[in-house]
Amino acid sequence: MASDSNSSESQRIAQQRLRIIAGHLQKHKDDDSGTIATECKAEANKGTVPRKRQEIMKWNGWGYSDSKFLFNKKGQAEFTGKRYRLSGMVLPSLQDWFENTFGASVNHKSPATPALNASAVPPASLNEAFVEDLKATGIPFSHEAEDRVFRAHGHCLHEIFALREGKKFERVPDMVVWPNCHNDVVKIVELACKHNVCLIPYGGGTSVTSALECPPEETRCIVSLDTSQMNRILWIDEKNLVAHVEAGIIGQDLERLLNESGYCTGHEPDSMEFSSLGGWVATRASGMKKNVYGNIEDLVIHLKVVTPRGVIEKSCQGPRMSTGPDIHHFILGSEGTLGVVTEVTMKIRPIPEYQKYGSVVFPNFEAGVACLREVAKQRCAPASIRLMDNEQFQFGKSSFKTLPFHLCKGIYIFKGFDPHQLVVATLLFEGDRERVLQHEKQVYDIAATFGGLAAGEDNGQRGYILTFVIAYLRDLGMDYYVVAESFETSVPWDRVLDLCRNVKERINRECKERGVQFQPLTSCRVTQTYDAGACVYFYFAFNYRGLADPVHTYERVEHAAREEILANGGSLSHHHGVGKLRKEWMKESISSLGVGMLQSVKDYVDPDNIFGNRNLL
């Protein structure tokens, strides 16, 4: 949440000034002597991600170690820690929702292995010559089991499930290096080429495509290149409204640091607390507020990428060029197969003067989609507009009921709406106050023509609060025999409804056929609107009691769901990427000629497959 909608204008400006002053003071305090290159020293600033990530983050689940959902002794759900607005709160009706939705019980626990069993980790097979040369550069590295395991996975269900079960790892990185700046990366890549070592870039670790999984067939030493220490804003150019930033910076730090100078990027993927700028580039990420600020490909002005063949960058920062196919587009979405993104020049905007949340209820999903389509047609989408289906509405209702804020307080007033049909759209407007209010009216007027009724600011805001804690919920589910995952697609407008219905139905049917004993939860939301279509996000969870291999079952169902998506005109991915999870459909998606074009770039840039994570192709 970039700013608080309740604070008044003057308060906000005062806070901003304070932040800027604090930022200046900090700059001189932290001076990291570990860096060698002089340009790296310039603005040394330790970000929120330490080298030993496991000190503050879960090694086998989502997010911060201190923040998690649990059912307390009374059986009531609460969210621990102090970091989030939900932190420390009790959610009394979550248990009912949880038990009723999944047929689960708080008495049936499936606890995780408490700590990493070092003996389950294969010993590091190091390339001694590489290690020797690396030592000489002074770049920090580690081959401790905990560091290696932390970088051996993303957040796919099967990855987290395996960690929780304490399964033996087939292949993990043999060592981890922490470059501190672009030149460090150049040195590491040179050494990797020299000693034929496999490099896997690691940014925020939030991948959900098996992109970070080490190829089991890789026999060379695998080095995980952790970019987290390359996290400085190197300069801000206020004349052109661009900032030059090291690619290891994570979303929340980037926003916070820019805010100190009165700016923002406006790029807010749901993973922004942990995902990194370089990762966004490598996966073609999309931010919640792309309607105002654009997706990552719209934001990038200049890239610096270290590849086995040398450094790729353009020679100027012209806002658009007609110089053949845009080489940035080889990098955007390359998923770590070509090199390491080290520095990015990206667009920035002044922090918006005014932000306002909003929400609309519709009698049913069809009406909601029709409204979003019309909003897109009139090109008046707010910074963010999301349509949650009835299942998510039911969840929101239960998780917030009896809390200090009541998501649905207002909604019950809308008589005539079937509570098992109605859906909610959440809205976020940004800009100067007058324009926001004008904009808001326009959107609510359109919504009204589709039977939509305004349901208040608070309900909207709560929807967005949930965004960041929802990932923590999966860990809670896994404590009680429930597995869950999300996946996304983009689809032309006219097929949105058919795709949503068919995918849900396919999931239900596959679950039944594969022996899932309980009705699965399938839910979707339309999270982005475009001129020609929308992004649809699915959640899918089921109680796996009675299944011999729940992860396998889950994977088969997800596979079937993806086939259904493709058959219904959906894309292979809108923003998660392909990784290794969806490689099998690449030919079908972009044609074998297309795959060949990408392959020839890979062959030219990285002939020895140094960046050997084997994603994408």
Place this chain on the structure above:
Amino acid sequence: HPHQATQMSNYCLNILVFVTLQQRDPMLKRDCFEDILEERRNSSDLKYALRCYAPVLYKGVTPCKANMLKNIVLQSDQLHYVINQVSQESGEAPDIIQEEASVILEEMAHRLQISTVRCFAFALSKAFKTLFQHVCVNEEGIQRLQQAIQEHPVVLLPSHRSYMDFLLMSYILYTYDLALPVIAAGMDFMGMKFVGEMLRMSGAFFIRRSFGGDKLYWAVFSEYVKTMLRNGFAPIEFFLEGTRSRTCKSLTPKLGLLNIVIEPFFKGEVFDVNLVPVSISYERILEESLYARELLGVPKPKESTSGLLKARRILSEDYGSIHVYFGQPVSVRSLAQGKVNRSTYNLFPRHIPRKPMEETQSFVNDTAYRIVRLQEDNMVLKPWVLMASLLLQNLEGLELSVLTEQTVWLRGLALSYAAFLDWPAPTAKVVSSSLALHRGLACVSGDRVSLVVGEPLGPVTPEEALFNRAVSVLSCASYRNQVLHVFLRPAMLAVAMLHLSDEVYNCFSFLWDMFSNDFILCPGDTVQDFEEACYLLVKTGAVQMPQQDIVMTDIGQPTLSFFNGLLEPFLQGYQVVCRYLCEEASEGLTEKQYIPAVRSFAVKLILAGNLRCYEVLSSDMQKNALAALLRMDAVRKVKNRMISHINQTPISPSLSLVAVAEDLYRDGLTPSYIR
């Protein structure tokens, strides 16, 4: 012959074939029947007609008024697109075209009214009770259907043997409190003023028999059907065979409507479509002799209300029982799995009409054949069907005791070939009651049973006598035809063994190809059918297959000779057509001239004592033979005129049609085989 060798080794894997047969063949799992007339005979029809009727619908949708449905269709993007297209092509204003569309829809649309349905329920109860002994329905099938209706849009695909079919279907669904179907009916019914409207109000919608190039008509029609399907307002019912089969053989399926109902699945507009094959078997068909006359060239009476009433009076006698078997719903999604790549539909706007892709076309064609075969599989066969088969091979008549004995034998054979027989009593009793029911076709004088030849009213010409006899033979043949699907494949093998014992597969494959207009032979299934034939003949001990050969066993003679006799009329019919085309046909023969010309050619042969086969007089056989010859490129159509190539066309390296035709004709099959 290398191909043959592989075939041999293939069909030696009997176990494998057995497995595939079991998968296709539901014999072991066929449901039991309930007589729905029984309750009607014991309780008030009026109460029944007025009882509470509240069927469950697809996913609980609320029923849609006929008018609302029309509006949805008229406002659809699909129709608008075509309206604009037609308007641009014709120069007419879109409003006018829209008005035309509205008129077409008005002419087409059903106006289902529950009051009319209740009237029908009452009247049909009365009528059925007088006409039929039993109307039997498999209740498990009804339960499956009820389940299917709630899950996905349902398309009912009944066999079509009688006008009765769709009245009967609606009657049964009403009886079981199921959603009444909307039925695609031929426009000719609308000619029956009062009845047409009644049918419309009981859920029929009317389509023109042909509307080839009429884009607007097609658009209105297909959108109307798809709208009903997508919204699941009611099950859709139509006849895959397109028209009533006059011969009681299943007809080659028509694909137009099937394409329409399957397309919403490919386009992702529905998750799945359930196709439900329904087999309606009549012990005695109401239109029996009407059909025979029609096949012999007496034109079909135009459907008119008074005609139907007259028919009703004439038909107020015993028609035995009806068996209606609701087959297992077939999921289009499962069928299409791995056969059609739905994502090829992604790159084209869904509201723009488009010719189905080749992949889709062959899928739909394949599906249609499979469904018709499923209909055949679940057709209930009465003893008379077997008796008719025997009588037709003994036109001079045979001893009652011999007939009974052979019927018992044939029953055993049919059962081992998975026929669905209804044998309500011991055979002797069943034989006599069948003869009683079909006394119009067979008579018992003394101990001899023979076909009845229409009573001569005064002096008749030889032609008239011949046609009278032909009516009996064709009527009888329509019963024999009901069992053909059970015996067809082994029978073709038997014929092949007789004629080309060293190239059995090639001969089989030739016959298979040649007869694929007359019988339901799924495209591309030649090898599978051959294997099935071998398997069945071996199973019943009629042939042995030592190494790479097929030979008749000592006990195989009766079976093989019966099979040869079974197909003989078809072989002879095709030979006569070939002979006609070779010997008599002039170069400029038109399609219109063809049928009467072949008919008089055959009449001449019969009167001269050179031909004993009456079935060749059937226009159905003549049409099928010509279609086969056209398909096999033995005859070509040039500007509607036939040009025969029979003498020059090699069909396969070792066979030419003329050779086969001459061979089949010269030997005449029967004399050399059956003693």
